[in-house]
Amino acid sequence: MATLAAECDRFKIDVIGISEVRWNGTGEFTNQKGGVLMYSGMPDEQDPHIRGVAVYVRKNVKHSILCWKAISERIIVVRFRAKKFNMSLVQCYAPTEDSPLDQKEVFYSALERTLSEIPRTDVIILMSDFNAEITQSIELGSLFPHKTCHKVTWKSPAGNFESQIDHICISKRWSKVLCDVRNKRSADIDSDHYLVVAELKFNIPKHRYEHPQHTRRTYNTTKLNVGAVKNEMIERINNVSLMEDASIEETWLHIKTNLEEICKDTLGYRKNEQKEWLSANSWELIAQRRSLSRQIKKAVKSDKRNYYVELSMKAQAASEKGDMKELFKLTKQLGGISFQSSAPIENENGQLVFAKNEQAEVWKRHFEKTLNIIHNESGELTIPRHLNPNRQIDTRAPSVNEIRGVIISMKSGKAP
Template identity: 25%
Template sequence: MNGTSESQQEASHMKIILNARTKLKLGFWNVRTMYEAGKQAQVLREMKENKLHILGISECRWTGFGKNLTNTGDTIIYSGRNDDKHQGGVAIILNKSSSKSLIEYNPVSERIITAILNTKPIKTSIIQVYSPTNEADKEIKIEFYEMLQAEIEKIPKKDLTIIMGDFNAKLRQDNSGFERIMGKHGCGIMNENEEHLVDFCGLNNRVIGGTLFRHKDVHKLTWVSPGGRDKNQIDHIAINESETVDEQWQEVEDLFKKTSEKILSFKRQKHKELIKQETWSLIDNRTELKKKICNTHSDRLKDRLRDQYSNCNKDVKKATRKDKKDFIEGLALEAEKAASEQRMGDLYQITKKLCCQKRNTNMPVKDKQGNLITSEREQENRWNEHFKEVLNRPEPETTANIPIAEHDLEVNIEIPSRSEIIKAVKSLKNNKAPGNDKLSAELFKSDPTLTANILHTPFKKIWNTHARQKLQKNASFIGLNINIKKSEVMPLNTTEPPLIDLNGTPLDCTSSFTYLGSIVTSERGAKTSEPE
C-alpha cells in the first residue's frame, strides 16, 4: 500500500495545530464497524461532542485505503483489506483544523495506519493499530509486531510518536520489573498479548499511558462483552520516552527555582551608603554654585558666588568626614553584634570591609621565561602545557608495594536509594556558593525527604542509561592523556556492551579489575588477590 504526501513547499505553509501554547485532544475507539448506514455520522457526532481533534478508529471494516472529506470538513484516512472482505481495518479521523496539519499518511495494512502532522517544536507521528486477538495464531501476532516495528524504525527518533488503538492486551497491576514501561493501575490478568506489548514498548522506550495514573474503572474499561458480563481494558496508548536526563534535571531546577521565588522571593541586599542624603544635597548645591560662577559675567556677582562656593565646599567636606565616621562606627557595632551572636560569616565580611582589602581576581599568567601573557589563546595554551607537565608524570622506576587488603572490598552497584540521597543531602554544607543551576544547598536541605523523592527519578535514569561518554574531549582540554590500551570498561546490571569510546575507538570490556589488592568482579564480588 502507498499513502499520499504533501510537497515540501506545501508542508512549510501548513497550519500548526500543536505547540507549547495549545492542547491537542485525541482519542481511540474500537467501533466494531463503520460499514453500516449512519455509523460514520454517529462516530463524527461523538467526536465533536467530546471536542476531539483526532480520533483513531479500530475495526472500521472498510476495504482498500484512501482519504475522504466529510460534509462537516473532517478528514478520514483509512486502511483496510484488499480482498473485499469487510474485516479489521483501521482509520484516523482529523477535524477541520487538524486536517490542515496532515503532512502525509501511510496505510500499512488492515491493522496499521500512520499519519505525520506538522507540529512544533517537533513533528508528531500517530500510529493507529488493531492488534490480533489473544486467541490468534502466534505467527499472525509476530507478523503484526514486526510490521509495527518496521514503521517505528522509519520515524525519526526526535519526533513525538503516539501509538494507540486496540492492542487486545490485558495489563495487570503488578508492574514489577517493568516500572519504566507501565504503571500500577492496569485492569485484568496478564495474557500473551500483554507480553508482546510490554516487550515491544521496552525495546522502543515507550510508556503505556493508560496505566500510569489512578482512574475509575468506568474510565479505563474499554471493552464489554455482548452480554455485558465481561469487561476489560484492551485499548491502550503508548508514547515515546523522549525526556532525557538533561530535560529531567531542567524540570527539577525549574521546580526549585519557581518555588523559591514564590515562597521566599529574592533577598534584596541593602548596602549602607557611605554618604548620607543630606550630604548629597550639599554636593548638588555646590555644583549649582559652580555653574552660576561659570555663567556670570559680573565680577562683583562672581566674588559673592565664590564666597558662597567656598563656604559650601567646607560644609561638604565636613559632612563627608562625619558620614564616614558614622559609617565605620555602624560597621563596628554590627561586627560586635555578629560576634556576640556567633555569626562568624557576617563578622568576617564586616572585618574585610573595614580593612578595605580587595582581592585581585585578575591574576597574571606568565610563560616559563617569566614574560606576561595577555592573549587568551596563549593563556589557554600555557594552562594546557602546565597540566600536561603536572598530570602526565613518567612511570616510577620501582613498582609500588601495595599490601594485600585485609578485608574484601564491598562495592554497592545498586541504584542509589532514597535513604542514601537523604543522607547525602543532610551532609551538604551551608553558605556555599551554588553552581551553574543557581541552587544552593539550603534549598535541598529544607526538606531532605521531599528532595530525595524529586531527585530519585533523574538519578535512576542516569544510573540505567548507557550514554556515550565524552571523556577524551574533557581530558584533552586540561592536557590529560588517556591510554586506550590501558583503559577498560566493566559493565554492570546490563547484558549489552557499554557505548563508551575515546576518539571513536571503543573501549574493551572486562569482567574484573584489581583495586587496592582486591579483585572486583561484575558479579558484585570482591576477593583478595594472591601475591605473585
C-alpha cells in the first residue's frame, strides 16, 4: 500500500484501479497520505484470499467521489463528480481461460448488468485485467501508436514471454477525451503486470485547502494527566476576573479569550502527524530494487551483445578455414531462437478456426481430400483424375549401384 501510494505520487496518477487485491470483505481504507482505497473481495473473512478488486484515489481528488459500490470480488464501481459530466469508473478482474464456464458466465452477466445500470450521461471508463490474450499474428491492440514494449502489460514469471491482457476502455462518444494509453515499465510494486496509464483530458475539480488560520485545531488534553499542568491551569482559570456592567456577549467574549489563552499556554495544540510505519531503510531498499532492475536490464543487453559478437568471430574463423558445417551452425545461432507460433486457419467455408482440436480436423479433411490414394476392391491403384495418368514410375527393385550412388551423393552432416 505504501509503495502504491508513492508510485501514484511519482507518476502523478489521481485514480488507479487494482486487480487481484486478495482482501476479503468490502470496505474503505485511508492511508497516511490521505488517499482512499475502496476494495471489494470475497464475501467472508474465512474465504480463501483470492481475486479482489480495488480503486485507489489520491487525496487531491477524493472529495469528488460521489459514491462507490462493491458488485462482487471481481467488479467494483466508483462514481466521480466532474465540472460538466459525471464519470463512472468500473474496475474488474476477469476469469482466466481455464476457469469453469459457469464462473465466466456469472462474471460477464454481472459486468453487462453493471454497465447497463450506469446513467447514460456519465463518462464510462472500464479498466480490467481481462486475462484476454491477443493472437501473436495480430498487432497488439491500441488506439495509439507505440512501440511493442510500451503496449505489453504482463510478463511471465520466467521473464521469457510478454502479452497484452490488461485494457482500458472508454465510452465511444467520449473517445476524444482519451489522449493516450501506454504502460509505465519503471513503476514498481513487485508485480508481474506493468502499470497501464491512460491520460484523459477531463476536468475533475481539485481540492481547495483552507487557510491554516481557519483550520480547526484541538488542544492536547492529555497533559491534564500531569499534576503540575493541571494545577497551573486551575489556578489561572480561578484568577480570571469578570467584567462589571458588561453585556452577556462582552462577558462571554472576555471569558472565551482568557480560556483560549490559558489552554494555549498550558496544554498547547495536539499534533496530528502520523508516523509512517515504513522506515527509511525500507524505502532505500525499494529504491535499490528499482535501480537494480535497471542495472539487470543493462547487464542482460550487454551480455547478449557480447554473446553475438563472440559468435560472429567464430563464424568468421570458420569461414576462413572453409569449415562450412560450423559456419552454417553458427549462422543459425546468430539468426536467433525462433519460437513456434500458431495462427488461425480457414475451414472449407472460409471461416477462421482458432481451437487446436478444430484446426486438426480441418487439416485432416484437407489432406484426405488432396493426398489420399484410392484403391479398388481388387487392391489395384486407382489414380485420381486430378493426377497425371501418363506419369511413368519405375517399380523395379533398386540395384546395388543405384543405392551406392545415392549414398555417395548425400550431403555430409545430414541424417541418412
